[in-house]
Amino acid sequence: xxxxxxxxxxxxxxxxxxxxxxxxxxxxxxxxxxxxxxxxxxxxxxxxxxxxxxxxxxxxxxxxxxxxxxxxxxxxxxxxxxxxxxxxxxxxxxxxxxxxxxxxxxxxxxxxxxxxxxxxxxxxxxxxxxxxxxxxxxxxxxxxxxxxxxxxxxxxxxxxxxxxxxxxxxxxxxxxxxxxxxxxxxxxxxxxxxxxxxxxxxxxxxxxxxxxxxxxxxxxxxxxxxxxxxxxxxxxxxxxxxxxxxxxxxxxxxxxxxxxxxxxxxxxxxxxxxxxxxxxxxxxxxxxxxxxxxxxxxxxxxxxxxxxxxxxxxxxxxxxxxxxxxxxxxxxxxxxxxxxxxxxxxxxxxxxxxxxxxxxxxxxxxxxxxxxxxxxxxxxxxxxxxxxxxxxxxxxxxxxxxxxxxxxxxxx
Amino acid sequence: xxxxxxxxxxxxxxxxxxxxxxxxxxxxxxxxxxxxxxxxxxxxxxxxxxxxxxxxxxxxxxxxxxxxxxxxxxxxxxxxxxxxxxxxxxxxxxxxxxxxxxxxxxxxxxxxxxxxxxxxxxxxxxxxxxxxxxxxxxxxxxxxxxxxxxxxxxxxxxxxxxxxxxxxxxxxxxxxxxxx
Numbered sequence: 001x002x003x004x005x006x007x008x009x010x011x012x013x014x015x016x017x018x019x020x021x022x023x024x025x026x027x028x029x030x031x032x033x034x035x036x037x038x039x040x041x042x043x044x045x046x047x048x049x050x051x052x053x054x055x056x057x058x059x060x061x062x063x064x065x066x067x068x069x070x071x072x073x074x075x076x077x078x079x080x081x082x083x084x085x086x087x088x089x090x091x092x093x094x095x096x097x098x099x100x101x102x103x104x105x106x107x108x109x110x111x112x113x114x115x116x117x118x119x120x121x122x123x124x125x126x127x128x129x130x131x132x133x134x135x136x137x138x139x140x141x142x143x144x145x146x147x148x149x150x151x152x153x154x155x156x157x158x159x160x161x162x163x164x165x166x167x168x169x170x171x172x173x174x175x176x177x178x179x180x181x182x183x184x185x186x187x188x189x190x191x192x193x194x195x196x197x198x199x200x201x202x203x204x205x206x207x208x209x210x211x212x213x214x215x216x217x218x219x220x221x222x223x224x225x226x227x228x229x230x231x232x233x234x235x236x237x238x239x240x241x242x243x244x245x246x247x248x249x250x251x252x253x254x255x256x257x258x259x260x261x262x263x264x265x266x267x268x269x270x271x272x273x274x275x276x277x278x279x280x281x282x283x284x285x286x287x288x289x290x291x292x293x294x295x296x297x298x299x300x301x302x303x304x305x306x307x308x309x310x311x312x313x314x315x316x317x318x319x320x321x322x323x324x325x326x327x328x329x330x331x332x333x334x335x336x337x338x339x340x341x342x343x344x345x346x347x348x349x350x351x352x353x354x355x356x357x358x359x360x361x362x363x364x365x366x367x368x369x370x371x372x373x374x375x376x377x378x379x380x381x382x383x384x385x386x387x388x389x390x391x392x393x394x395x396x397x398x399x400x401x402x403x404x405x406x407x408x409x410x411x412x
Numbered sequence: 413x414x415x416x417x418x419x420x421x422x423x424x425x426x427x428x429x430x431x432x433x434x435x436x437x438x439x440x441x442x443x444x445x446x447x448x449x450x451x452x453x454x455x456x457x458x459x460x461x462x463x464x465x466x467x468x469x470x471x472x473x474x475x476x477x478x479x480x481x482x483x484x485x486x487x488x489x490x491x492x493x494x495x496x497x498x499x500x501x502x503x504x505x506x507x508x509x510x511x512x513x514x515x516x517x518x519x520x521x522x523x524x525x526x527x528x529x530x531x532x533x534x535x536x537x538x539x540x541x542x543x544x545x546x547x548x549x550x551x552x553x554x555x556x557x558x559x560x561x562x563x564x565x566x567x568x569x570x571x572x573x574x575x576x577x578x579x580x581x582x583x584x585x586x587x588x589x590x591x592x
Contacts, residue, residue: 006540006568009536009540009568012521012577012580013434013521013525013536013537013541014541015517015518015521016434016517016518016521016522016525017430017431017433017434017537017541018430019518020429020430020439020442021439022426023429023439023443028422030421030425030447030450031421031422031454033447033450033451
């Protein structure tokens with residue numbers, strides 16, 4: 001393979017190159033113009049150069065060069081990014097705000113062993129009205145649900161002996177509050193549902209069916225048609241759901257309408273439970289001793305005295321046992337209160353007041369403001385995806401252009 | 413460093429300009445490219461502290477300016493403007509015979525040079541006109557030294573295969589032997 005001699009090639013190129021005359025402007029002029037031009041062009045980049053910091057890494061130089069080379073483009077891109085982030089933030093806020101979800105947990109109990117064993121319900125925020133409540137048809141059956149006693153509100157919620165104590169929460173899923181004892185958690189939840197107009201009745205029925213589906217029962221149900229008061233139809237239902245199915249039931253209930261408020265609360269009553277158990281055990285031991293003493297009593301006076309004490313102990317045992325049963329019921333069944341209202345309630349309330357109290361001008365002004373807010377909301381809602389798409393497009397164009405230039409430079 | 417760059421720009425203007433002429437084939441484009449290169453060099457003089465050698469760095473700036481010209485402006489223009497350079501070459505010397513001969517040589521070499529792709533033309537101009545080493549060329553064009561070596565080899569092979577250059581080389585070798 002023939003190659004051109006290096007010296008010959010050098011001579012030819014030198015001859016050709018040296019034959020080009022140096023421009024009359026010369027190096028001094030070029031240098032002066034370069035210096036002047038550089039100083040003039042430096043003004044703009046310095047205004048928009050971001051401080052990338054001393055440890056900005058190897059890419060910092062490239063970023064600075066890009067910023068200096070395309071200041072307007074960088075400003076436009078920054079603007080787009082900021083707008084896209086703002087749009088995304090607004091969207092995120094809009095989607096996350098309406099259902100106000102609060103969850104709380106309280107630890108009750110852990111009471112000292114000799115504290116008064118009152119059936120307190122620490123942290124229980126839901127209203128129970130079992131005395132006035134109606135049981136669902138299925139819960140009335142002995143095999144399915146617990147029986148109610150209308151005379152005693154506490155015992156009304158107490159399952160009978162046939163009630164499944166295995167309905168208690170799965171110990172493996174709950175923290176152990178006391179050594180050797182599964183944690184006793186009392187769970188309550190309430191949610192406000194907004195349903196389309198005319199769907200109140202069907203939603204209430206579905207909520208009642210939920211109780212059946214999860215092995216629970218309806219503790220209370222209240223419906224207002226609103227025809228007499230002129231208000232919007234609404235209703236509330238209180239469900240007793242086995243603790244293990246509480247979350248599933250809550251999720252199912254949430255899907256029945258638009259959730260405007262959701263509150264859940266879990267209260268640890270293990271301490272109270274253990275306290276009651278130990279007190280009952282101690283009283284039973286005393287009872288046994290009294291029985292032994294009574295068996296050895298020889299006189300009627302002794303028998304009567306022992307019998308009197310024995311009666312007092314047995315009464316205490318029964319009371320404590322009742323409280324224990326109440327607590328068992330509360331920890332075996334969670335309370336879910338759902339308030340259902342038809343859509344347009346807030347809207348109607350919102351508009352009814354101004355109509356009655358304000359003039360037409362004020363109403364028009366309020367409507368105008370409302371329309372503006374709705375329009376702005378829609379615009380922002382639409383701007384988020386649009387800006388995101390624009391951002392992707394800009395990134396794509398930038399990337400493509402950069403790749404294209406690199407490819408071209410490599411091919412040169 | 414600023415003073416050093418200023419001195420180097422002043423001294424290296426002629427060779428930078430002629431290198432750009434050989435790469436671009438046009439004096440006006442070369443003048444603009446060098447002007448742009450000097451502007452860039454002066455603007456980014458702060459980065460000179462991080463470069464090992466100023467000469468390949470400056471050539472890199474000049475070559476990049478030429479690349480920009482080739483990529484952005486020259487493809488959209490009439491290629492025949494390159495002939496302008498040869499008219500200038502012809503006007504350098506007053507002797508008509510010498511002028512004609514030099515013009516013919518310049519025309520032939522320039523045409524052969526511009527038949528090479530830019531990727532081969534740039535290394536060969538930098539090597540045999542600007543007298544850069546292969547290492548400096550690698551720095552100037554941002555490629556590995558092995559790539560430079562292979563490109564130089566390929567360019568010389570193509571030029572040797574070019575009949576017009578081969579004739580010139582033969583004539584030059586004959587003149588040398590006669591003089592000897």
